[in-house]
Amino acid sequence: MVEPQLREPVEDTAVGLDEAVRGEIVAAVEAEDTNALRAAVDRLHVADLADLIEQLSHEQRRILIAALGDDLDPELLSELHGPVLTEVMELIGPRGTAEALSQLDTDDAVYVLNEADDEQQREVMAELSVEDRLMLQSGLSYPEESAGRLMQRDVVAVADFWTVGRVLQYLRREADLPDRFYEIVVIDGDRRPVGTVPLDRILRTNADLPIGMIMEPAEHLVPVDMDQEEVAFLFQQYRLVSAAVVDRDGRLAGAVTADDIADVIEAEVEEDAMLLGGVAETDIQETVWTTTRTRFAWLFVNLGTAILASAVIGMFDAAIEKIVALAILMPIVASMGGNAATQTLTVAVRTLATKELTTANARRVVLKEALVGAINGVVFAAIVGGIGFLWFGDWELGLVFAMSMIINMVAGALAGVMIPLVLDRFGIDPAIASGVFVTTVTDVVGFFAFLGLAALLLL
Amino acid sequence: MVEPQLREPVEDTAVGLDEAVRGEIVAAVEAEDTNALRAAVDRLHVADLADLIEQLSHEQRRILIAALGDDLDPELLSELHGPVLTEVMELIGPRGTAEALSQLDTDDAVYVLNEADDEQQREVMAELSVEDRLMLQSGLSYPEESAGRLMQRDVVAVADFWTVGRVLQYLRREADLPDRFYEIVVIDGDRRPVGTVPLDRILRTNADLPIGMIMEPAEHLVPVDMDQEEVAFLFQQYRLVSAAVVDRDGRLAGAVTADDIADVIEAEVEEDAMLLGGVAETDIQETVWTTTRTRFAWLFVNLGTAILASAVIGMFDAAIEKIVALAILMPIVASMGGNAATQTLTVAVRTLATKELTTANARRVVLKEALVGAINGVVFAAIVGGIGFLWFGDWELGLVFAMSMIINMVAGALAGVMIPLVLDRFGIDPAIASGVFVTTVTDVVGFFAFLGLAALLLL
Missing domain, CATH: 3.10.580.10 (CBS-domain)
Known part of the structure; x- marks a missing residue:
């Protein structure tokens, strides 16, 4: 069993943002005390200042940026992300942004400009010197997330x-x-x-x-x-x-x-983690509205698959009407299959990303997963068979419960490893859609196996 | 909607293990051709050789290590992980391991020795020179995963x-x-x-x-x-x-x-991803038996929570007996709540890890999550209310379906952000147990709200 890991308490003073300084700045922002604000900001590393700015509210951000005025460190822009970066560029205006960009390394300036929306980009470009503009345009010409975007131009x-x-x-x-x-x-x-x-x-x-x-x-x-x-x-x-x-x-x-x-x-592993969870990478920075819309999409897909699973249940309404125990036990079959599938899926997605899972060992890994699913399936079949018998005093029901458990845990294990492998083969990031597909499989197979066997053997 | 990302095909020759060399080595291993094997291995970077060794079967590994004999690059050990590293140390024996360790940097040697099991560690220690032994013992005296384990001793x-x-x-x-x-x-x-x-x-x-x-x-x-x-x-x-x-x-x-x-x-983000999925970090390297046992633990916990949710259903067996539609629709309520909770949970766990979610903005984030859950809850309530009415021609059933959907999606959003925050406050890694707790909440709340409201309003 993976045991809960007690982490040693970390002193906030040692790494990252100092709690006291954070409090001081927030207080100065609230009081709109420009002098105190500048003094406190001066003691912060620009990366920590960026983190702090990302945690402020819109109004607090506006006050802070206004107070910093021309003293704003250009490096600050390259430390900000997504919506907050766009907001800060808006606050300092196209001329201020252009001036900051001209002082940054090419890779950082390209990063900042790339995050700007189209209109901002046009406005900032217009304020740049011809030389800077050409350099940035050439930087932006490399594909996003390519080495050309990461590199510094100056090399010895x-x-x-x-x-x-x-x-x-x-x-x-x-x-x-x-x-x-x-x-x-x-x-x-x-x-x-x-x-x-x-x-x-x-x-x-x-x-x-x-x-x-x-x-x-x-x-x-x-x-x-x-x-x-x-x-x-x-x-x-x-x-x-x-x-x-x-x-x-x-x-x-x-x-x-x-x-x-x-x-x-960090960004790449993060991207995978967020994709697996069905959320956008910049989720925490987005407004309530953007977050709601983004998440809606995956929830809608999930609704479709949930209805599919319910339709399977609907096929067996007569059986459920006669034996209510079926309705009580069926979520257990689906849930166990889903959990087994998620375990397998997590391993498959991560090891595909780190190239530990390749064509060379794919067959062995699939075989292993099927075996692990089968062994745990048999063990849990014995356990739930007993539970089914004890709970409802019906050994035939226990048998159906047990058999469907084996079927669904093997199905879950196979789906958990095969689906990411197939997506990867077709050049689709296996992190993105696997979760939905996989739990659809275990819900449908779980309900169908359990209710179908019950209809065959118990009625 | 997060769109499927088509990745550009990557030439395997550019980065990492060359497919042709891999094939050559596997063929030489199968033929037990020592000369061809050594020639092929010579052309590989030691990090790529390590990756290849991790993908071989036990028997292939034995042949390869035997063929390399004394030519084995000591650095190879520091590039291997977990069970494969222990296995290779077993293959080259305590003396061979000790000799390799004496040629490695302290941090690498400490890493290798730390992965050895107790008996191996004792045997290897006995073969080391007094000087090396003392240095390694001092390295092992630093806590695992501490800076002391990472650092090189030699500094200018x-x-x-x-x-x-x-x-x-x-x-x-x-x-x-x-x-x-x-x-x-x-x-x-x-x-x-x-x-x-x-x-x-x-x-x-x-x-x-x-x-x-x-x-x-x-x-x-x-x-x-x-x-x-x-x-x-x-x-x-x-x-x-x-x-x-x-x-x-x-x-x-x-x-x-x-x-x-x-x-x-990579290891830290990986650890979180694996914990969230309920699997061990070295899962792909473990034997079928170890993997089965490790995964069993989480599956067993999941069984407990699934039974809890089923017990909630059991409280309303009379209602289900009368209205089978309840059994058909209830998994949808649970599934939507679970999905909303997983989205929130993913964001909370990742942003806690990257220190984007802190005490400074916790209240704002919780509020935002509740709001997002409520908005999506209302939208999906309208959708499923309609579906319930169309499917079963019963507007009261649709109303119960819709109301329970709002309740469960807000509950899921709150559980998804509060549970990791509380675990983190108590110094427990929020990645580890959150998933199980959170889906328990959405299953129990989902079934209770839907069936409870049905029993109150429809019977």
């Missing part, structure tokens, strides 16, 4: 015949380098990456050696249109901290670093 | 009065440095970190400056017993690539780097 790249000493000199003199970098990319005459050199290796090496001699061959190059999920997989699999991005001709286009990847990993 | 640390030139000299001459590092920690006379210097800044700075002048103040120090989830949050929040770890006296103990964090983030 040197020719393979340069000596370590010359590289060091270049780094010391060149002003226009990225803010932070972890490796140097070695390129050939066509700007194609041929290798990378981690900075610590440069620091440890004799200045006379050519850089080409100490580089690592460029093994893990990222194509500019690679999906960010694949990029994250690459970073995790090969424990990368930085990777060069190449355009369609194999030329160096930029670099992705590990700090961007942490966000991608 | 220098005094704040050293000049950049002296640091460069030290790096060039000192042989005993970590394999890879991204920043240098500046310490005071008591070995307490006072700041950090990213390597690129050292490369860009004049050699005469004291390092203390170019360092960034040590803001994000990680206590050695901080939970790994908190460490990951720190890295994500402040976009860190490396962080110094300090012992209980504030002295430098090691460093955590971003490549370790990617695994932590």
Whole structure:
């Protein structure tokens, strides 16, 4: 049994937003005290300020942004998400947004602009310098969630015949380098990456050696249109901290670093979790109205499948009229099958995402799931058979209860693993629709097996 | 509506295990052709080899490990997980394992040893040198999933009065440095970190400056017993690539780097997803028997709650006997409430984990959920009321159906957000038990409201 895990209490001061500072800012917002507000905000990391802003009400947000005025840190925009980001851009206006964007790294500016709605985007674009506008347009031209969107454009790249000493000199003199970098990319005459050199290796090496001699061959190059999920997989699999991005001709286009990847990993797993639960990713930030509409869709699909299951029950109304116990016990059969199916489904969806479940072991996994379902089915058949007999004093009813339990738990196990496998094969994200399909199967099979067997054997 | 997302097909050659190489290795294993096997394995990254080994059957694994013999890369062990890791340690024996461990970084060796069962651990410890044994014992003394387990021991640390030139000299001459590092920690006379210097800044700075002048103040120090989830949050929040770890006296103990964090983030979100689904994290690797037993526990809990819900139905057997339509429609009420609750629950669990849901906005979120539940409840009440009337030609039945739908969808929304909030307040991981509690609430409330109202109004 998976035991409840007692987590150690975490001091809020250690990580993230300080409760006291949060209280101070909220109080200053309520009092509309601009000076106190600025003083408190100054002590916050911009990422924590973004979190705080996401937790405020619309009115509080308006006051805070107005109080910050021109002192607003441009980085704040790149730390906000979804509806709150759009709202803040609205508050600071197209000119303020454009000014902030011009101070951000390309990848961050592209992220912010991408979140803006169409009208905002047009207005902000109009306020940008021609140079910035072209750069952002080129950034937006890469597909969403691709490596091109994640990468920084500025990369330190040197020719393979340069000596370590010359590289060091270049780094010391060149002003226009990225803010932070972890490796140097070695390129050939066509700007194609041929290798990378981690900075610590440069620091440890004799200045006379050519850089080409100490580089690592460029093994893990990222194509500019690679999906960010694949990029994250690459970073995790090969424990990368930085990777060069190449355009369609194999030329160096930029670099992705590990700090961007942490966000991608969380976002991707989060997306799956939210999809499985039938909600949108930005759910908590959305208005009551947007949330209601989004959730309505899945609830409506669920209503359809629930009616389907009820129609199955309706086929056997005569049996239920004679033996009311059938109505009492039938939800147990459906529920146990549904639960067994959800367990299998969870494993299948996650292991498909992490590539632990592949064509190489699919057959073995399906077989295993069927076996697990059958064993637990037999065990629970014995238990519920006994319960059925004790509750209603009818051993035939107990037998029908037990038999349908085995059938539905095997059906649940098979549906739980087969449905995501099939969806994945057709290129549909298995997280999205599996849950609905799978519980439809266990409801329909559960009711049909239980009531059908009862109609055959008990009437 | 969340639309099915068509994913672009991913070329398997680009990332991860190459299908052709996989086939080659499996064929060589089947043929027990040691030479072909070694040649194919040589072309694989050790992380990909680990993935492949996890997908093989027990027998195939035995043949592969035997063929590799002494050529087995020690890093392979640190890339394997759970039951497969234990199995491989069994295959190479305590001496082979000890030899591999002595070649690994401390954090990796501690990870491997921690996965071993008690007997294996004892046997391997006995084969280790005294020095290695002490180091591993000290590593194992940190709590599981703490920063102490993640960190490397070797850190490049220098005094704040050293000049950049002296640091460069030290790096060039000192042989005993970590394999890879991204920043240098500046310490005071008591070995307490006072700041950090990213390597690129050292490369860009004049050699005469004291390092203390170019360092960034040590803001994000990680206590050695901080939970790994908190460490990951720190890295994500402040976009860190490396962080110094300090012992209980504030002295430098090691460093955590971003490549370790990617695994932590995935593992933590994965853990939540698996807990929500009622399965163990290593499920796919476990034997049929272990999987069956682990899943049995949750199924058994589910049986208990299903019986509880059935007992509620049993209270109204007289009503069902008279109006069979009640038995046909009641699963719809339960199912819709359960689905609404699952949506709310998914959002609550995820946003609690990412600290988007906190005490600051809990009241607002609960209110919002109740409102969303009520609005969708009213809409679906209208729909199902109509369906009830059309299906059974009884407007009173439709009314009861509709009223119970509103009650259950609001109950589901409230349970979905309140239960995780309460569990979290008591320090219990909200992912673990919420699902069972929540659907119990919607089953019991759904059946009670529908059948109870029917008994009151229709009989």
